[in-house]
Amino acid sequence: MVATAIAHGHDLNLLGLADTEHEGPAPKRIVTGYGFWIFLLSDMVMFSCFFAAYAVLLGQTAGGPSGAELFNLRSVAVETTCLLLSSFACGMASIAAEVHSHLWFQIAMAVTCVLGLAFLAIEFHEFADLVARGAGPSRSAFLSAFFTLVGCHGMHVSAGTLWLLTMMAQVFAKGFRADIQRRFLCFALFWHALDIIWVAVFSVVYLLGSAV
């Protein structure tokens, strides 16, 4: 917890030990958060490979439909709004967890979940529509790259939704214990990071992809 970290530093300061070489190991919350941050960055490196593949294969449509003919920017705008608002709701859940408010935590998490599911429903509908029109992942290299990149992000959101429901249940059953708070910190980081990756997806895949 941050509070213990501050109290810890304060005690050292009173004892005149603040300038000593070691302050002891960092609190568990900081170590956990930092480790998960490293994981998220490695996840972004993985996504950058898919983005590179998409950018390289953008023109390789093998005589099939291009992005401009396939993408419906209006539904992408709705998806973007859903994910952005769910990221905001997740932030509200972080504040509720900090002040140990069960009611607001569950409300904010429920809103996050509903918006995440709405995003997934729209994306699934879009994928089913593309496959039904004969523009599945096996049609061209461009569509393979598209389905890999956007599908991988969708898989992350699906996993995040399961994690979200687990966090709601754990907070309900066990309360705001220190270990539950650490898990929730990691979940919130994960959810915000997915929104950052979606910003790159809608800009590069949909907006640039339909301009080419």
Added chain:
Amino acid sequence: MSDVHGLPHQPDVAPGDEVGSIRLHVLGYLIGLGLALVLTATSFFVASTDLVWQPSIPVAIVVLAIAQMGVHVVFFLHITTGPDNTNNVMALAFGLLIVFLVIGGSLWIMSNLNQNMPPMDQLMLMQR
């Protein structure tokens, strides 16, 4: 919690943690949401309008996307340049280095190959 700034040794913060009152926290998320919505709306507008000089549109979309990712990092993930955040920023910088190497390198190499190593049928046409 605000007395943390008075200490000579500032403890690190975990990524995602923020210092300040509840009202400031909510305000921070609201500012982030507002900025992100404005940037998103701008990039969708730029992509579908005829009012902007067309060749500038891809650059504008990329710039808007990077700006929006910065807004998310600062207002949602709370990665800042404060002294208590050094480790998080260093890790982010390394991640960004790898991302730019992978994407920039792939685009560079593949465009080079496309120019210098066209497929065999096109090569035959060029040699004729």
